[in-house]
Amino acid sequence: xxxxxxxxxxxxxxxxxxxEKPFIRFENVTKRFGPYTAVKNLTLDIYEREFFSLLGPSGxxxxxxxxxxxxxxxPTEGRILLQGKDLSGVxxxxxxxxxxxxxxxxxxxxxxxxxxxxxxxQDNLPKAEIEARVAExxxxxxxxxxxxxxxxxxxxxQRQRVALARSLAKRPKVLLLDEPLGALxxxxxxxxxxxxxxxxxxxxxxxxxxTHDQEEAMTVSDRIAVMDKGELMQVATPAEIYEAPNxxxxxxxxxxxxxxxxxxxxxxxxxxxxxxxxEGFEALVAHPCTAAPGSQVAFAIRPEKIRIxxxxxxxxxxxxxxxxVLDIAYLGDFxxxxxxxxxxxxxxxxxxxxxxxxxxxxxxxxxxxLSWPADAGLVxxx
Numbered sequence: 001x002x003x004x005x006x007x008x009x010x011x012x013x014x015x016x017x018x019x020e021k022p023f024i025r026f027e028n029v030t031k032r033f034g035p036y037t038a039v040k041n042l043t044l045d046i047y048e049r050e051f052f053s054l055l056g057p058s059g060x061x062x063x064x065x066x067x068x069x070x071x072x073x074x075p076t077e078g079r080i081l082l083q084g085k086d087l088s089g090v091x092x093x094x095x096x097x098x099x100x101x102x103x104x105x106x107x108x109x110x111x112x113x114x115x116x117x118x119x120x121x122q123d124n125l126p127k128a129e130i131e132a133r134v135a136e137x138x139x140x141x142x143x144x145x146x147x148x149x150x151x152x153x154x155x156x157x158q159r160q161r162v163a164l165a166r167s168l169a170k171r172p173k174v175l176l177l178d179e180p181l182g183a184l185x186x187x188x189x190x191x192x193x194x195x196x197x198x199x200x201x202x203x204x205x206x207x208x209x210x211t212h213d214q215e216e217a218m219t220v221s222d223r224i225a226v227m228d229k230g231e232l233m234q235v236a237t238p239a240e241i242y243e244a245p246n247x248x249x250x251x252x253x254x255x256x257x258x259x260x261x262x263x264x265x266x267x268x269x270x271x272x273x274x275x276x277x278x279e280g281f282e283a284l285v286a287h288p289c290t291a292a293p294g295s296q297v298a299f300a301i302r303p304e305k306i307r308i309x310x311x312x313x314x315x316x317x318x319x320x321x322x323x324x325v326l327d328i329a330y331l332g333d334f335x336x337x338x339x340x341x342x343x344x345x346x347x348x349x350x351x352x353x354x355x356x357x358x359x360x361x362x363x364x365x366x367x368x369x370l371s372w373p374a375d376a377g378l379v380x381x382x
Contacts, residue, residue: 024046040229065210299379
């Protein structure tokens with residue numbers, strides 16, 4: 001496996017192998033609704049057994065892309081291939097895909113077992129095979145004891161698992177999940193994300209999920225496609241998206257980040273370093289910049305990579321700012337400090353609450369110093 005940036009959850013990276021053929025391919029796909037273009041000349045490869053996320057704000061085209069794969073919409077231009085076969089003209093019910101909708105769409109008058117069996121009965125499978133498949137799905141989603149209950153007798157999380165079991169019962173090659181966890185509370189959503197990952201790896205299926213929840217995409221995905229206005233902005237692993245965003249848009253969309261406009265002032269001590277001249281300070285960044293000296297660029301740094309202290313760090317001439325604590329958000333596991341600089345700009349710094357008691361906690365109005373190592377920041381050229 002190729003060397004990756006940040007942690008990976010499994011030894012799985014077929015996209016790094018040029019000889020590996022994609023399982024799903026969107027090839028120069030455009031989708032128009034009248035004068036509105038929802039997807040613009042998009043090409044994307046997804047690999048077998050991959051847990052892939054389409055991430056972006058409302059209206060970015062992610063659901064339209066999924067609906068075209070499912071067969072509910074047809075591309076205006078371009079092709080969608082599954083295992084090398086063009087899906088043009090193939091109706092949804094003949095595609096080896098199944099879709100789990102945000103609303104779950106369970107039949108209220110049917111039991112859990114009948115809901116799961118519905119698609120199998122429509123396919124006229126033998127009764128014994130249906131019963132075996134339903135029992136298998138109930139065990140997979142840990143709902144064996146709820147087989148006879150109706151949907152209104154279940155919690156939101158249990159209904160979500162019934163919908164998942166029904167989607168998986170027909171053994172599709174690709175499971176499409178449209179905002180599947182949006183109706184769950186935060187804690188249950190987090191638990192269910194890990195359950196989805198376990199089920200996906202147990203079954204060895206390809207999962208494609210549409211979400212606007214960054215945390216959800218970062219948790220479950222092998223790779224993420226960040227979309228905006230019908231276009232792909234970046235396709236990469238969660239760690240690469242977070243630690244090495246390729247643009248201001250991706251950096252700002254994923255997590256919290258401080259972005260300061262500046263100019264590229266040339267190389268640092270070696271060609272592997274870049275100097276960024278920002279208003280009021282100079283940043284030294286431990287990676288080369290592709291822009292020409294004097295070009296407009298941006299310096300970006302995540303709040304958790306900034307050290308916040310009352311006293312000035314020793315022997316630091318760059319990568320340091322001074323300001324006043326303007327606001328504090330205590331979030332339990334960490335605290336976020338909003339620091340106001342002399343010119344009125346604000347910076348965010350995050351500090352882990354590793355100890356329950358702090359002798360001299362920082363508070364509102366304190367004068368503090370912000371500092372960071374050269375490998376903590378980023379240069380963004382677009």
